[in-house]
Amino acid sequence: MTRIAFLGLGHMGLPMAVNLMRAGHDVRGFDLVPAALDAAAQAGIVIADSGADAASAADVVITMFPAGRHVIDAYEGGLLAAAPPGTLFIESSTIAVDEAQVAHELALRAGHRSVDAPVSGGVVGAENGTLAFMVGGSAEDFAAALPVLEIMGARIVHCGGPGLGQAAKVCNNMILAVSQIAVAEAFVLGERLGLEHQALFDVVSQASGQCWSVTTNCPVPGPVPTSPANREYRPGFAGALMAKDLGLALQAIEQTATDARMGRLAQEIYALFAAGDGARRDFSGIITEIRDASSRR
Numbered sequence: 001m002t003r004i005a006f007l008g009l010g011h012m013g014l015p016m017a018v019n020l021m022r023a024g025h026d027v028r029g030f031d032l033v034p035a036a037l038d039a040a041a042q043a044g045i046v047i048a049d050s051g052a053d054a055a056s057a058a059d060v061v062i063t064m065f066p067a068g069r070h071v072i073d074a075y076e077g078g079l080l081a082a083a084p085p086g087t088l089f090i091e092s093s094t095i096a097v098d099e100a101q102v103a104h105e106l107a108l109r110a111g112h113r114s115v116d117a118p119v120s121g122g123v124v125g126a127e128n129g130t131l132a133f134m135v136g137g138s139a140e141d142f143a144a145a146l147p148v149l150e151i152m153g154a155r156i157v158h159c160g161g162p163g164l165g166q167a168a169k170v171c172n173n174m175i176l177a178v179s180q181i182a183v184a185e186a187f188v189l190g191e192r193l194g195l196e197h198q199a200l201f202d203v204v205s206q207a208s209g210q211c212w213s214v215t216t217n218c219p220v221p222g223p224v225p226t227s228p229a230n231r232e233y234r235p236g237f238a239g240a241l242m243a244k245d246l247g248l249a250l251q252a253i254e255q256t257a258t259d260a261r262m263g264r265l266a267q268e269i270y271a272l273f274a275a276g277d278g279a280r281r282d283f284s285g286i287i288t289e290i291r292d293a294s295s296r297r
Contacts, residue, residue, distance in 0.1 A: 001024055001025055001026055002025045002026070002059050002060055002147075002148065003025070003026045003028075003057055003058050003059045003060070004017075004020055004025050004026065004027045004028070004058060004059070004060045004061075004062060004148070005027075005028055005029070005030070005048070005051070005054035005055045005058035005060070005061045005062070005083075006020065006027055006028070006029045006030075006045070006054070006062045006064070007029070007030050007031070007051045007054060007055075007061065007062065007063045007064070007065070007074070007079075008031060008063055008064030008065050008093070009029050009030070009031040009033075009036045009037065009039070009040040009045070009064075010031065010033070010036055010064065011123050011126075011235075012064060012119065012122075012123060012126045013029075013031070013036075013064035013126075014036065014039060014040055014043060014045075015123065015126040015127040016062075016064070016092075016126050016131070016152045017029050017040065017043075017045055017062075018043050018044070018045065019126075019129045019151055019152050020148070020151055020152065021043075021044060021045060023151045025148075025151075026046075027045055027046065028045075028046045028047070028048045028053075028054045028057075028058070029045040029046070029047060029048065029054065030047065030048045030049075030050060030051045030053070030054045051074055051078075051079050051082075052078045052079055052081075052082035053082070055079055055082045055083040055087070056082045056083065056084075057084070058083060058084070058087055059084075059087065059088065060087065060088045060089075060090060060145075060148055061079070061083055061087055061088070061089050061090070062090045062092055062148075063089070063090070063091050063092065063093060064092050064093055065093040065095075066093070067093070067095065067244075068093070068095030068096050068099030068100070068103075069099075070093070071091060071093055071095060071099065071103050072099065072102060072103055072106070075089075075103055075106045075107065075110075076106065080106060080107060080110035080112060081110065083110075083112060085111045085112070086111065086112060086113065087112045087113070088112070088113045088114070088115075088141065088144050088145060089103075089107045089112055089113065089114045089115075090115055090117050090145050090148065090149070091103055091104075091114065091115070091116045091117065092116075092117050092118060092119055092133075093118065094118045094119075094166070094169055094170075094173075094241075094244070094245055094248065095116075095118075095166060095248070096166065096248050096251055096252070097163040097164075097166045097167050097170070097252060098163070098255075099166075100116040100136065100162065100163040100165070100166040101162050101163040103116070104116065104136075104137070104162035104163065105162075113137075113140075113141045113144060114137060114141065114162070115135050115136060115137030115141050115142060115145050115162075115165070116135070116136040116137065116162065116163060116164075116165040116166050117133045117134070117135045117136075117145065117149060117165055118133070118134055118165055118166055118168075118169040119131045119132065119133055119134075119152075119153070119169075120132040120134070120169065120172060120173075121153070122235075122236055122237045123235070123236065123237075124226075124236075125153075125154075126152070129151060129152055129153065129154070130153065130154040131152055131153035131154070131155075132153060132154070132155040132156075132157070133149045133152075133153045133155070133156040133157070133165075134157055134159050134165040134166075134168035134169050134172070135149070135156060135157065135158050135159060135165045136159055136160060136161060136162050136163050136164035136165035136166065136167070136168075137158075137161065137162055137165070138161070139158070142158045166248075167252070169245075170245065170248050170249045170252055171249075173242070173245040173246070173249065174246065174249040174260070174263045174266065176212070176213065176242075177242055177245075177246055177263075177266040177267075177270060177283070178262045178263065178266045179211050179212070179213045180213040180217065180219070180283060180284055180286060181266055181269060181286060181290075182213075183204075183209075183211070183213040183214050183218075183219060184219045184284070184286050184287035184290050185290055186200070186204070186209070187200060187219055187220050187287060188287060188290050188291050188294055191291070192294065197220045197221075197222055197223060198222060198223055201214065201218060201220075201222075201223035201224075202223075205223075213284070217236070217282075217284045218284075219284040219285070219286070219287040220287065227284065228281075228282035228284055228285070229282075229284060229285075229287075233281040233282040233284065233285035233288075234281070234282065235280070235281065235282040235283070236282035236283070236284070237282060237283050238279065238280060238281065238282065238283065239270060239273045239274045239278035239279050239280070239281055239282070239283045239285065239286070240274045240278075240279035240280070241283075242270050242274070242283040243267075243270045243271050243273065243274035243279075246263070246266055246267040246270050246271070247267065247271075249263055249267060250263070250264065250267045269286065269289075270283065270286070272289075273285075273286055273289055
C-alpha cells in the first residue's frame with residue numbers, strides 16, 4: 001500500500017483518486033473548492049486540512065491543477081517543504097513545458113523525485129482507468145511512477161526528460177483540435193450537400209479520414225451514441241480547456257519558431273469558441289459555430 005496525496009479533485013482528479021483508493025492505496029486528498037471536497041468525501045476519499053497536510057505523510061504526491069502558476073505556487077508555498085525527503089511528485093496538470101521544467105527543478109532541489117505526467121482521455125478515461133499518460137523525467141523516476149500510473153491509465157509512455165511529457169501533450173492536443181475542426185467542417189459541408197450524417201460517418205469511419213474525432217467524438221448525434229453530441233455537448237473535454245491547451249501550443253510554437261499555421265488557426269478558432277458558451281461545452285460543439293457561420297453566408 002502506497003500513501004498518496006492527491007491534490008486537485010475536480011472532474012478529472014476525483015475519479016483518478018477514487019481508482020487509486022479502490023486499488024488499495026492510502027489516498028488523502030485536498031482541493032481549494034468546497035464542492036470538490038464534498039464530492040470527494042462522498043466518494044470515500046479521506047480529506048486533508050490542506051495540500052501540505054496531505055503531503056506530509058505521503059510517498060507520492062499527485063497534482064492536478066488548472067495552470068502552471070498554481071503548480072509552482074503550491075510547490076514554493078509549502079508543498080515541497082511538507083513532504084518527506086525523497087517523495088515522488090507526479091505532476092499531472094497540463095502546463096507549459098518550461099513551467100514543468102521549473103517544477104521539476106524545484107522538486108529536485110527540495111530533495112524529492114519528480115515526473116511530469118499529463119493525461120489524455122477525458123472524464124470517461126479517468127472514470128474507467130483508461131487514461132493515456134505522457135511522462136517526462138528520468139528513467140528511474142518513470143519506473144517508480146509506473147505502478148501508480150498503471151492504475152489510472154491504460155497507456156503510459158516515457159517521452160524523455162523533464163518537461164517532455166508536457167511537450168507530447170501539447171503536440172497531441174494541437175492535432176486533436178485541428179482534426180476536430182476539420183471533422184466538424186466536413187459534417188457541415190455534408191449537410192449542405194444533402195448527405196445524411198450516418199452515411200458520411202459510415203464512409204469516413206472506415207476510410208482515410210478516420211480519426212478519433214470521428215469514431216469517438218463524432219460531432220453530430222446518432223452515429224456514436226457515447227459522443228457528447230448526444231448529450232447537448234456536455235463535456236467531455238470542455239472548450240475552455242481546449243483553448244487553454246492551444247494557448248500552450250501557441251506559446252511553444254512561438255518559442256521554437258515553428259511554422260504551424262494550422263495550429264495557430266485552431267488556437268484562434270477555439271479562443272473565440274471559449275469566449276462564449278463554448279467554454280462550458282464539449283470542444284466538439286465547435287460544429288455549432290461552423291454551422292451558424294455557414295448559415296449567415
